Amino acid sequence: MNKWTKAIGVVAAAALMIPLAACGSTRGETSGGGASDDEVNVGISMPEQMLERWKIDGENLKEQLEGYGYNVTLQYADGKTDQQTSQIQNMANNGMDYVVIASIDGTATGAAAEQVAANGGTVIAYDRLIMNTDAVDYYATFSLTDVGRMQGEYIEEKLGLKDGATGPFNVELMAGSPTDNNARYYFEGAWEVLGPYFESGVLQSQSGKVPASVDDWQSIGIDNWDRQKAQNEMENRINSFYNDGTKLDAVLAQNDAEATGTYNTIEAAGWDYYPIITGQDAEKANVQAIVQGKQSMTVYKDTRELAKATAEMIKALVDGDTPEAPDTFNNGNKDVPSQLLTPVTVDKDNIQEVLIDGGYISAEDAGL
Numbered sequence: 001m002n003k004w005t006k007a008i009g010v011v012a013a014a015a016l017m018i019p020l021a022a023c024g025s026t027r028g029e030t031s032g033g034g035a036s037d038d039e040v041n042v043g044i045s046m047p048e049q050m051l052e053r054w055k056i057d058g059e060n061l062k063e064q065l066e067g068y069g070y071n072v073t074l075q076y077a078d079g080k081t082d083q084q085t086s087q088i089q090n091m092a093n094n095g096m097d098y099v100v101i102a103s104i105d106g107t108a109t110g111a112a113a114e115q116v117a118a119n120g121g122t123v124i125a126y127d128r129l130i131m132n133t134d135a136v137d138y139y140a141t142f143s144l145t146d147v148g149r150m151q152g153e154y155i156e157e158k159l160g161l162k163d164g165a166t167g168p169f170n171v172e173l174m175a176g177s178p179t180d181n182n183a184r185y186y187f188e189g190a191w192e193v194l195g196p197y198f199e200s201g202v203l204q205s206q207s208g209k210v211p212a213s214v215d216d217w218q219s220i221g222i223d224n225w226d227r228q229k230a231q232n233e234m235e236n237r238i239n240s241f242y243n244d245g246t247k248l249d250a251v252l253a254q255n256d257a258e259a260t261g262t263y264n265t266i267e268a269a270g271w272d273y274y275p276i277i278t279g280q281d282a283e284k285a286n287v288q289a290i291v292q293g294k295q296s297m298t299v300y301k302d303t304r305e306l307a308k309a310t311a312e313m314i315k316a317l318v319d320g321d322t323p324e325a326p327d328t329f330n331n332g333n334k335d336v337p338s339q340l341l342t343p344v345t346v347d348k349d350n351i352q353e354v355l356i357d358g359g360y361i362s363a364e365d366a367g368l
Contacts, residue, residue, distance in 0.1 A: 040070040040318055043091035043099040044126075048079040051225075051257065053281045054102065057127070057303045061100065064311035068318075079224060081105045081179075088112035092119045098314050102126040104224070105179040110135065122317060125336070126310055129181045132332040138325055139338040140310045142301045144182050148189025148254065150345045151278040154297050155250045156193055158276050167202045169249040172237055173210060174230060174262075176254050178221040181331075186254050186280070187217040194252070206241035206248075222258055230261030238269055250276035256286040256298055263294040282346060282355060288367035290348055297347040300354060309339050 042065050049055040054076070062074045073091060077084035081104050091099050092115040099116045101123060103109040110133035113123045117135040130136040156162055159169050171194070176183025191214050197203040198210055209220050222230045230253065242248050253259040259279035266274055279286055279298040289295040313323035325337035346354050352368070355361045 040068075040098070040314075041094075041096050042070050042072050042314060043088070043094075043096040044072065044074045045084055045088050045091070045099065045101045046074070046076045047084065047102055047104045049076045050079065051281075052283045052285075053303060057102065057307065060304050060307035061126070061310060064307050065314065068311065068315050070314070070318075077104060079104060081108045084109065085112045089115050092116040092121060095119065096121050098122045098124065098317070100124045100126045100310060100314075101130060103128045103130055103180075106131045106181040107179070122314075124310060124313060127182070127306065129329050129331050129336065131181055134333050136331060136334075136336050138313055138323060139329055139336045140306060140313060141182070141329075141338065141340060142306065142343045143340045144185030145189035145192070147280055147299045147301070147343050148186035148191070149193055150189075150299050150343065151186075151252060151254065151280070151297075152190035152193030154278055154345060154347075155252065155276055156197075158296065159249060161197055161202060165202075167249075168204045169202065170206055170242075170247060171198075171203045171250045171252065172205055172207060172234070172248065173220050173252045174233065174254060174258050175211075175217045175221045176258075177223055177225045178218040179223075180225070183221060183254070184214070184217055187211075188214045190252055190254070191217075206246060207237045209237070225255050225257050227257040227261045230258040231264050232261075234262050234265040235268070238265055243269070248275045251278070253278050255280040256283040256295075259286060259295050259298070260289070263289060267294075282360070284361060284365045287346075287351060287355060287361060287365070290346070290351065291367040293348075297345060300344045300346045300360075301341070302344075302358075302360065304360070305341055309341060313339070 044058060044061055046054045046058040058074050062072045065072045075087045084104050089112050099121050101109055106128050109130050113130050113133055113135040116123050123136045125136050125139040127141045129139055159165055175187040211217050211219055251262050253262050256279040259277050262277050274294050276296045279295055282298050282300040286295055286298055316323040325339045327338045327340050328335035329338045344354055351366055356363050
């Protein structure tokens with residue numbers, strides 16, 4: 001099981017400056033023109049823009065990097081692994097000095113990252129680690145196990161488990177995409193909190209879909225974090241195990257797409273209550289759902305800060321300095337120097353303070 005540890009040392013390398021050739025037209029692509037030898041060229045590969053968070057991430061990062069005067073190519077891969085691989089390879093072949101990659105499939109992306117490295121570029125993994133390759137130089141993300149831990153602790157608190165409530169309570173569990181390395185850490189954090197309660201019988205799952213251990217987390221994974229797939233999964237569980245009036249007390253949904261699929265299922269079933277439903281990403285629609293009482297919480301990761309941290313890593317390298325990366329994640333081949341940001345639990349009690357007063361979302365967009 002991969003564990004992050006404190007970095008012993010970080011070696012910074014100045015990137016080779018290679019002129020940018022014209023890029024082929026691709027959905028979501030923008031690029032600076034007329035590059036010269038003293039210009040810095042950065043490619044950004046995002047998984048998709050159907051999920052609001054990736055669109056925001058891409059735009060924030062592009063804005064940060066262009067603020068430093070760099071030429072930026074931003075591309076979205078429409079959730080298709082082959083398309084992302086092709087886009088990254090094109091970036092490599094077109095002489096990008098730095099390529100920032102938020103992988104759809106952290107293992108499949110490795111070969112494209114290696115091509116960037118072979119062409120003299122530096123690879124920064126964004127939010128999702130690139131696995132089993134030496135070609136990833138740095139990693140910027142949030143504290144992954146903390147995300148899951150916050151979700152588990154929210155369920156623990158709302159069910160009164162720390163206060164001695166014995167239930168038994170019915171809790172259904174979903175994990176993230178089996179191809180996303182982060183998803184394991186999210187589930188690990190949640191399982192550290194909820195696992196002991198399942199072992200003691202205080203928590204139970206009518207569907208029986210409870211991993212035997214953290215290592216079995218993929219058995220409850222939702223492919224590509226897909227909302228419709230999560231909805232189909234919850235429809236099957238509810239129709240099979242809860243349509244007789246058995247109460248569903250909580251659902252561990254590990255992002256907002258899974259949460260949406262869950263509360264859509266509850267609505268379609270015509271229930272007169274919503275169970276505790278967790279989430280992650282603070283999507284606008286999900287913030288509104290929290291205000292409306294459909295979803296209970298979300299884990300907010302300020303992607304403005306993640307974009308800023310990633311851009312600052314690149315600027316440090318351009319300037320010949322050592323990026324801030326005090327931690328490490330092991331990707332199967334190496335300990336990757338990493339910077340971990342802190343996520344925040346958001347529910348109806350602190351939406352105003354955290355999201356609106358913090359300038360992340362407007363009161364109107366939050367449904368207030």
